[in-house]
Amino acid sequence: MTSLRADLRLAWELTRGSDRGEWWRVTLTAVGAALATGFALAAVALASLRGWYHVPVASGLLNEPGTRSGVIAGLLLLLVPVLGFLGQCARIGAVHRDRRLAGLRLAGATPWQVRRIAALETGLACLLGSAVATVFSALLLLRLWDRPTALTWAGIALVAVAVPLLGAAAGALALRRVVASPLGWVRRVAPRTGRGPGLLFLAGLLLVGAAALFALLGTSSAASNRPSIGLPLTMVGVVLAVGAGSVWLSGAAARGMGRLLAGRARSAAVLIAAERLRDDPWAAARTHAAVLLVTVVGTGFMGIREVFLDVVRSRENLTERLGYYTLGVDLTGAAVAIALAITLSGLAVGTAESLATRRRGLAAQAAAGVPRAVLGRSLLLETALPLAPAVLLAGLGGTAIGTWYALLAHRPVPWVTALVPLAIYAACLLAVATSLPLLGRSVRPGELRYA
């Protein structure tokens, strides 16, 4: 206990004495934790309702158990881009953090102590975000709901505790493959490959297979009112498979592009970008994966929205409750837009961090005569090149969902949704471009003077 207290104190002192970059990491991690807590608390509060219940917001959308389940699923799915954003935040100042951890090891800290201190640093930031979100959510809940049930409060307490704990665990897990050496290098125990996402992808497919098997067994069973585990299992499996598949696709696309272009590049910017992609194709895979997921979901949603509203408007019995249906669809759209905004923020943060980490290399290139415009273009190309085929594929996937829904509803295929991937691609390039002003500071030859 004394040791934990000493480590906690040390983690606090390290955070307190950190530079601006580290404070950015703490702030953004706290924001991410607050978002995760907020979404999870909303889902928990809704999940604690039983049967038909009058909820005084969202035009009655949350009153019925069926539509409420959909909203809960949407809120939980919003955690995916939030986690991607948190992962991106964890990379901020990674180089400085590794040096600091190496300093601790040099002073005699064991690898376990270093992991614990790193976990506590992340946990403290998550605790801050989670506490703020919990207080605001509880106050909002008390305004909307006279007497929240004991189950609701238990769920709220669970989320408030679980988010910082999960954040701390993720902080420790991030060092799982990294052994901070007392010499200040970071030795990677395993080479960076796409094996991890590949295994997760297979695990996801296995879960879907298991769910199908359960479904098959369920149909032959007499107990029809038994609670179904098939749907949650399928959902988890699909999310795992699609998420991991996106990471793998993104990394593989980056590696393929890097290899293809490195030998054929005709301009300095393309050559620099291609070599960088070939050298470390998995660097941005997580952020790009979140973009791909949002592209599939966004394109698919737009297709479904067009067809669904077309169906609602064409049927008189449904037109009477047009506001109800429109609100449901618009809320889903807002959720997708929030996911896109979070993902784009993650992309911008990731690019800024990449610039900060490579500033000495960039300064060396600038000192060797590489124009700043070339470096700026190469930075944009690092995102643009691997993202183009991946977004195209994701867009096709989303369009296929819309087309399938249109065919089911006997409506014309909403081809206009094909514009969604283009818009997302452009937004990604804009997000990356927001980091370009930092390039001016990074390429100063003065950066070469510091060890």
Place this chain on the structure above:
Amino acid sequence: MSRPVPLLTAGGLTKAHGRTTALRGASVELHTGEILAVTGASGSGKSTLLHCLAGIVRPDAGSVTYDGRRLEGLPEKRLSELRRTEFGVVFQFGQLIPELTVLDNVALPLLLAGTDRAGARARAGQWLERFGVRGQEDLRPGELSGGQAQRAALARALVTGPRVVFADEPTGALDSLAGEQVMTALIHTARESGTAVLLITHDAQVAAYADREVRLRDGAVAALGVKA
């Protein structure tokens, strides 16, 4: 009369970094309270030898024995404990943690060992005073001069009362006056407390502080010398 048993012994050390072989069967001995200088040209394997002796790097072949214990067989946790309690390490740039104050940097090995904060800080303060860095306790390392930072790093290396201090080019980044101050402080404290010092340097003036000198060439011991 039998020879005294060395505190630290390395025999036949070999270590390669990728395709570059840094050490080729190097052997050295360090006795209690002895100040040993390891000299040699850049790339001769001096720093790698220190890293192997301090248990920071495991050699590919050969053995390191400290106080009767073989280091290569010890788990990482035990090696960390050794560095925390019985070894002190100082590098060219001190390796102080920029986020902590000077006082907390010096107190760090004690805090990691579980000493209470007040006690650790009090002892760290005494060492800083001893090394002439009193009054700068609450500054960050970046606010100190090179000589002050290096003396603070020495205080950190000595705060746990180690039996061996490993110093890798401790004056390499300092001007001659600051370098002399650092060396005087180190040697004086080592003599007073009976701490052995393994000093890596390519500077003959720094090597002159040692009792004995080992010269490395291409990863092997080229010459051994005892000072008059």
